[in-house]
Amino acid sequence: MSAFGKRGGGRPSFGVARPMKGGAGGASGGGEQFPPIEEDVVVTASAPVEPGGAMDRLNSRMNGSADAGSSKQEGFEASVHRIKEQVLPRLLERVDPEAAATLSKEELAEEFRPIISEVLAELKINLNRREQFALEKVLVDELLGLGPLEELLADPAVSDIMVNGPDQTFIEKKGKLQLAQIQFRDEEHLFQIAQRIVNKVGRRVDQTTPLADARLQDGSRVNVIIPPLSLKGTAISIRKFSEKPITLDMMRGFGSMSEKMATCLKIAGAARMNIVISGGTGSGKTTMLNALSKMIDPGERVITIEDAAELRLQQPHWLPLETRPPNLEGQGAITIRDLVINALRMRPDRIILGEIRGQECFDLLAAMNTGHDGSMATLHSNSPRECLARMENMVMMGDIKIPKEAISRQIADSVDLIVQVKRLRDGSRRTTNITEVIGMEGEVIVTQELFKFEYLDETADGKIIGEYRSMGLRPYTLDKAKQYGFDQPYLEACL
Secondary structure, eight states: OOSBOOOOSSOOOOSOOSOOTTOOSOOOOHHHHSOOOOOOOOEESSOOOOSOOHHHHHHHHHTSOSOOOSOOOOHHHHHHHHHHHHHHHHHHTTBOHHHHTTSOHHHHHHHHHHHHHHHHHHHTOOOOHHHHHHHHHHHHHHHHSOTTHHHHHTOTTEEEEEEESTTOEEEEETTEEEEOSOOOSSHHHHHHHHHHHHHTTTOOOSSSOOEEEEEOTTOOEEEEEOTTTSTTSOEEEEEOOOSSOOOHHHHHHHTSSOHHHHHHHHHHHHTTOOEEEEEOTTSSHHHHHHHHHTTSOTTSOEEEEESSOOOOOOOSSEEEEEOBOOOTTSOOOBOHHHHHHHHTTSOOSEEEESOOOSTHHHHHHHHHTTTOTTOEEEEEOSSHHHHHHHHHHHHHHSSOOOOHHHHHHHHHHHOOEEEEEEEOTTSOEEEEEEEEEEEEETTEEEEEEEEEEEEEEEOTTSOEEEEEEEOOOOOTTHHHHHHTTOHHHHHHHHO
């Protein structure tokens, strides 16, 4: 039975049933509705800055316009969306939601094509093939996809999507923020899309739980926060991940590290060194973790533990675990620490934590010291030394009553390497430090730096110029590399 056909009585509830506001009444012909196609104009988050001295840039920023904060669709896209507002309500009258939900996007588009032509004839709107194809895509995205977000998710150049209420959406391209020319109909439309995202992974967002972490089908990480916590309306933050997994060689090609640093990290991953990746938000910690995981032997059993599963390992023997939030009664929550403790009973060769946030740090350190060499984790901090201090603080956040010196010794005995990544102000992401944890001297954890990125200069267009330097030190972890036959290339990379 076809998913479509005229139905008597009221309109079924499917997708967004209400017509969008702001649509034109009646349209006379396609030529007047679609203005000449103009080149896309990118509205950046701040006023353009002419190359000049530091004070010139500062003054230009101070005098820059702050009113370019609303996403406005223009030209061809705006015309398509205006017609969509007229077609959508009539189209919904012809849809059987249950049957339509079983179809793929491609099948739904095929079913829509004759119905859309019929509706356009009723409305006396004439479209050419390009315009009708664009209209079909927008309607399918609205009914089965994520509405206006679909075109941003399909753009491989977009790495982050930040929706600040229905009227403002920013995106990140090549490390720089800019305003996206998409808009949602109203707050209810945006909230429905947020609900659609979190419901797919069995989570919810409502007045009782106004915060939610979720993921998309491709593994992209999503965070949703709704009013009254968000004062501008529903806010959605999406961290996209590349369809093609990024490797250490690709990162070297991007200029994120030197060839010697890439060799060092490859050997560290293959020789089962315990690695902590440290960095700020959006600096590329998860990307680095995914790249390092490529060096894991295919015969090893790897268990990953995350709040919202976003790691995508290429190993055949990989088991991802994900935490669970509490239910409406506040019961049934499964934390990262619960999963780490349980993972120790699952005979893993390596345990990989998406991010250390609290007392689970102690259990990971215990795992690193009990036969699970090669375990990895990420952590928010601005330097390797601060990373160690934060790990000490996280262990003390728990109910474990042990002296600080014992905690420091546990960290020194467990962690082999700290890899520091940073997103610099020109938008580039660099590996700024590779640091070894050697041991203890008194109450202090001793480290030595193997590699360091040094800032040298800045070009007229703001591009940072720097140099990756090897410190020329004999690595303390050489013995671990020797067990796997990598001692000579490891030594040559570090010297």
